[in-house]
Amino acid sequence: MSFGNIIGHELIKEQIQNSIETGNFSHAHLIIGEDGLGKSLIAKETTLKVLGRHENRRYVDIIEWRVLKNKQSIGVNEVRDIIKEVNKKPYEGDKKVIIVYEAHKMTMEAQNAFLKTIEEPPKGVTIILLSESLELVLETIRSRCQIHKLRRLNDKEIEAYILREYSDIEKEQIKSVTAFSEGIPGRCKIFLEDDSFKEIRNIILKILFTVYKKQPSKIKEYESFFYKYKDQWNEILNCFISYIRDIMIYKDIGKKEIVINSDKIEDLIELSNIYSFKKLNKIVDIITETREKLDRRVNSILVFDLMLLKMQEV
Template sequence: MARFTDIIGQEQLKEHLQNALKLNKISHAYIINGERSSGKEFIAGIFASALQCEKVQLQDEDIPSGNVEPCGECRSCKQMATGNQPDVIYVTHEKPGTIGVEDIRGQINGSVAIKPYSSPRKVYIINEGEKMTVQAQNALLKTLEEPPEYTVILILTTNMESLLSTILSRCVVLNMKPVKDMQVKRFLMETMQVPDYKADICVAFARGNIGKAKLLASSEDFEHVKEEAITLLKYINDMEINEIVAAIKKIGEYKLDVNDYMDILAIWYRDVLMFKATNDANHLIFREEIQYIRKVADRSTYEGIELVISALEKAKNRLNANVNFDLTMELLFLTVKENS
C-alpha cells in the first residue's frame, strides 16, 4: 500500500498534509494543482488512506511526532487497497470533457448529509476539477459554504485558474512542484531498472513530472517516435519534400502527445546549440548521436539554430491552438531544412 514515504519530491505539499494529520487540523477542502501525470491522484489516495486509517485515528493528537502513515493492515486500509472504501468517494462524470451540475448534485450534494458508513470522515475526490462547469462549481459551493464536520473534499486540477474565486477562497491550495532531475533519474534507474542513457532522455522530456517520466520510460511508442524524429533530423538535408511529408504523416500513427514529438526536436537542437557553443559532448542529451550533432553544428549558424528553435515553439503553439497539423509540420520542416 502506498505511503507518504513513496511520494518523490513534493516535500512542502507532503509536509503540509502530514502536519494536518499530526495536529488533527484537517481542512474541509483542498485543491491539489499540478500538471497531468504529476502524481495528484497518487497523493490524494495516500492522504485519503491516512484520514481513514484506524491506527492513525487512534493516535494521541497531542503528540505531533506521531506516525501518520496509513498502516496498510486495518480494515479501512484493506478496503482502500481494493478500491472498496465506502467513505472515500471518487466523483465520476459520463461526458469525458465536462463535469456537470448533475454530477456534483448527484454524487456530493445528494449524499454529503449522510454520515460516514464506517469511518470518521467522508472523503470526496474530484479528479480533473478544471472540467467542472460554472453551474457545477456553484453547486459544489453550497457544500463548501456549510460542510458537515466529517467532510473532506479533494479537488485535483491541472488548471486552477478555471475554478471560481469563491471556490478557491474556501480551499487550501497545494501546488505540485517539479521534481529534481536527479530524484527522477534515481527513481527510473532504481525502481524501474531503466538504463542510464534512457533515463537521461526521459528526465529531459519529463521536466520534473515523475508520472510523465514513468510513462515515457515504459512507452514503446516513445522509443519509435524518438528514433524516427532523430532519423528525420539527421537526413533532412538529403530528403525531398514528398519524403518529409510522408515522415510527417507517420507521426499520426503513434499514440503519443504531439508535444512530446516537438520536444524531441527541440532537445536535439538545444544539443546542437550547446555543442556549437562548447564543443563538449558530455552534457548532451543525445550524446550517442554526437557524429550527426557535430555535422549540424558545423554547417549551421547560431542565428539559423535559434530560428529553428523559435519555429519549433511557434509550431507547438499553433498545434495547441488546433491549427492544421500537416500544414504546421510542413512549414516547420521547411524552416529546419533551410537553416540546417
Template sequence: MKFSDIIGHEEVRNEFDGLIKIGKISHAHIICGEDGSGKSFIARELAAKILGKTEIKDYADLIEWKINSGKKSISVDQVRSIIEEVNKKPYEGDKKVIIIHDADYITIQGQNALLKTIEEPPRGVFILLLCETMGRLLDTIRSRCQLHKIKKLPKEEMLAFINRKYGVLEDKEIKSILAFSVGVPGKVEDFMENTALKSIRDEVMDTLVSIKNMDYDNIVKCAQKLTEYKELWREVIECFAVYVRDSLIYKETGKEELIINSDKLEDVKKLAMQFSMNRLNRIFDILNFAKSNMESNVSVELTYGTMLFKIQEV
C-alpha cells in the same frame, strides 16, 4: 501502498501532516500538478491520514470521482451525483474524503453547482480537487479552497524512482528517460511502456537539425510522419519545446551540464549553431500556436505542416 513508498513532494506532504496534527486541515483543497506528477498519490495519502489510516488503499469512506468513460468533461449531472455522495453519512467513522480527479474539466455549470458544497460541506467531509491547471477553475472555486502546487521532481528523486521501478538500467537509457520525463514520474512509465515515445524523440530531433535544408516535399513527409503519432501530439510538441529550450540554454551559457537532453548533446549544439537566440524564442511562439490549434481540434497534419514551415522560415 505505504506512505514511505511515495518519492518526493516533501514540502506539500509535511504541510498536510502539520495541519492534521494540530487539527486545522481545511475541508477543501486544490492539488495542482502535471499529469503523472504524483498528485493522485499525495491526495490518497492525505485522505488516508484524514481517515486515521496507516497506508494507502481503498477505504469505504474514500470516494473517488473521474470523468465518465467516453466523456471529455465532468457534467453538471455527474456533479449532482457527487453532491449526493457528499451528503451521505460516513460508513466507518465520522469522516469522509471525496477526491475529484480532473477537476479542471468540470463544466462551468457543474462548477457553479458544486460551489456551495465546497463552501459548506457536511461536518467531517473533506473535498480534494485534482487538476493539471487552475486556469480552468472558477475564481469562486479557487477562493474557497487551500491551493497546493505539485512541483517536478529533481534529478536525484527521479533517479530513485527509476531505480525502484525498473532496477539497474544502462546509463544511456537513463539519460533518455530523464530527458523525456523532465521531472514527472508518470512520464517515466509512459516512456518505458510506449516504444513510440522513443521514436518521437529521435524523429523530432532529426527534423529540427535538418529543417533548414528541407524542400517542400520533405517537410510534408515529416508532417505526415509526425501525424502517425496523432494521439501523442502533446508529447511531440513538448519534445520540440525541450530541444529548443536546451539549445537556448547552451547558446547562452555554453554549459553542457545544464542540458536536459544530454544523450543528444551534439545535436543540441548543432541547433544552437543554426538558430539565433531570437529565432529560437520565435520557435517557442510557433509551438504554442500549434498547441492551441491542436486543443481547438484543427487537423493534426495541417497543424504540423504549418508549424514546420514556420520553423523553417524563422
C-alpha cells in the same frame, strides 16, 4: 503506502500530516499541480490518514470521481451525483472522503452547484479536489479550500525517483530521462515505457536527416506520422528542440557527456557535422513559429507540412 514513499513535496506532506494529527485538518482541500506531479498520490495517502487506514486498497468510504469516458467536462448533473454521495452516511466508520479528479474540468455552473456542499459538507466528510490549474477553479471555491500547490521536483529528487522505479536503468540514460522529465515524475514513465514517444524520438531524428537532404517526396511520407500524433504536437516540438540543443552544444564544445539525448549520440554527432549554426538557429525559429500557430489551434497537419517545407529551404 505512506508519505515517506512519495518523493518530493516535503513541506506539503508535513503540513497535511501535522494538521491531521492535531485535529486541525480542513474539510475541503484543493491540490494543484501539473499532470504527473503526484496529485493523486498525495490525495490517496491523505485519504488513508484521514480514515485511519494503513493498507492502500479500495474502501467503501473513499469515493473517487472522474470525468466520465464519454464526456469532456464535469457538468451540473455529475456534480449533483457527487453531492448525493457526499450526503450518504459513512459505511465503515464515522469518516468519508470524496476525491474529485480533474476538478479544473468542472463547468462554471457545476462549480457553482458544488459550492454550498464544499462550504458545509456533512460532519465527517472531507472533500479533496485535484486540479492542473488554479485559475480554472472559481475564486469562491478556492476561498473555501485549503490549497496545496505541488512544485516540480529538483534533479536530485527526480534521479532518486528514477533509481527507485527503474533500478536496472543504465547510468548514462538517467541524465536523458531527468532532462526530459523537467521535474515531473510522470514524464519519466513516458520516456522509458511509452512506445509512442519512442517512435516520436526515432522519427524526428529521421526527419532532421531528410530535411537536410532536401527530399520533398520523402517529406510527404511523414504526413501519416504527424496525423497519428497530432494531439501530441507539443511533445513533437519539444523533441525537435531537445535534439537541436544537443546538436548545437556538441558542435560547439564537442563533449559527449554534455549531450542530454545520450542514447542517440552517434546520430547527433553526424547531424552536428552536416548542419551549420545558422541553419540550426533558423530551424529553431521555424519551430517557435509552428508552436505559436498550433497554440492558436490552426490545422496541425497543414502547419507541420509548412514547417517541414520551411526547414528544407533554410
